[in-house]
Amino acid sequence: MSSRGSRRWAACGRGALVAVCALAAVFNDVALQGRQIAAVMATALVCAATLLVPRLRWPAAPVVVTVATAWWGTLLLPMLAVVLYDLAVNRKARIAVGCAVAALGANLLGYRPTSLWTGQSYASTLLLPVLAVLVGLWLGSRRRLLLALAADVEHLGVEAQLREDAARVAERSRIAAEMHDVLAHRLSLIALHTGVLATKGDTLPAPVAERLALLRTTSVEALTDLRDVLGVLRDPEATPSGDALTPMIREVGELADEARAAGQHVQLITDGLPERAPTTHRLAVYRIVQEALTNARKHADGAPVTVRVDYRPPATLVEVTNPPGTPRTDTVGSGYGLVGLRERVTALGGHLNSGPAGGGAWRLAARIPHPADSEQNGTRT
Template identity: 80%
Template structure:
């Protein structure tokens, strides 16, 4: 959008410049006609040449200042508006010294030029000095303003790119954490399968041959799957035991424990749970834990002392989470990354659900997510 508006601005600036230069050509012709009009054709040709070099971007430096300065030095008053345009361009491009030099050269050399349209008559002293000075001052101001706007636009674009990079980093970090957690969950379950099938395989003499063969195949397959999983996702795990334990926390703990800890810290929590956690996939329980954890943290930061209501429904066909809290007292002693909700949204979207967050009226805040159960999970009822 900004690029389109920038192109539109450049187009209208070109139209305005063309109109100004055309008026300067018309003024040169009218001025020469007012002063006897004996050199009308040379003045028109000179004015058209100056207009051409002023309108063609490649000729504006250094051809345009030199040609317009020489033309004004010779013809005087009819070409003075052209000189003002050239001085304006030089001032905008931060060539103020060159602009002053061109003005002094044109006005000084005009003392020896064509007398009928000389700039140094008793009636034109003020205009002769005022117009070049005004052109330089306006050009300096407009050039500074244009550079300031360009710097601000560059800063805004830089901040926008930085925000996008941070958001993308938050998404990548959340995906890595999800992968690490799933690695822990699946590794635990595959290890159990390998362990139990191994125990049964040791008693193969009491089992039918076909069953013993299938148990051996199942054990070998589970061990291979566990090795593949560790090879693919093991790089996402930290070797530090404390961090590994923290990664396993959502699998072991329940949301009720999280609510109890928040209450012990002085937070007012109302927890409503429908259904059993076992009715939802492990990935859903992990997501529920993270959502409630982030919601309670945000409530402590932005609505300290408010009652937080947490509603969770694990029953098919979807896992539902809703956390609401009224307005409270914002705390000033906490600083967050600002990307917690980005990570949650990435997690929920990965599971095929959606997450909404925002004001819920009367100053309250609502965070809600719906994660549909996989098609393979048996539904024990229906909900609207």
């Protein structure tokens, strides 16, 4: 049930309770004369109005009901209990106690036939107000606790969503930075080779020499523009390291060799040549395998890891599986590595799956389709 529906049911229940209290005051079996019945009815209606109209619940309702109870005694004691309950729920216990003391004390001078201090009504006179205050305090504390817990849950949900969004943004920035490195490397090669050919322009036809000079100038300008646009994604305080460029010059095989040297049991099965896959796919495969090996060391220490990579068209496939092992307690991760990988694979038009593979094993797999031209020219071997 929604919060609006809960509030509606609470309002209906409150209205029914106040109506019952008013009817009980009017149709009480105490012997009253005609004018007294009319006065009790008018007083009950005024008290009910102050209890039901939200704007009159404070401070009109406590004052009106306390004064009415002080005169009419037992006839309006249930309404006084409702007022005391409201005050206790809203953390006004001292005011509730003051209203109860004022009503009970002043009733000594009130209408005698309905006095609260007759021998038969001592117990209800004291018990009902005390119960109203105690129940109001308990329910008010419970309500505030539930609201605080709901706010904490909402805060945690928003925080988790912000962290996930930050992980996606960081992964996109990382992809852009890596592509900057890849394209800068290739454009630098183009500029280098065209520069070497341009030095031999006297041995080449004039149109060819002009095209080479234009190609070299264009490649240098493209390299400059690329660095201006994508270079801002790098952390200005970070120092360049070899690990930042490893996906360009290293393959999954070297990553597996490093894991074996560190004591991890890794079986690598590769189909096809890495050169047949786009560079972006090779970068993604490297990151996927790197993350999977890291997670295996954290959560299944000592368990063998099987890595299968297929670079052949029409899609680059990667699958990493490992049986259950001993979790390590000396490492703490961010928990957003898979979020970044999924963002990377999705940006390339693929999809990534991770989860149990049966028998307690864990599986991380991705499929990244090749571009249309690669699918047309590539064949399965």
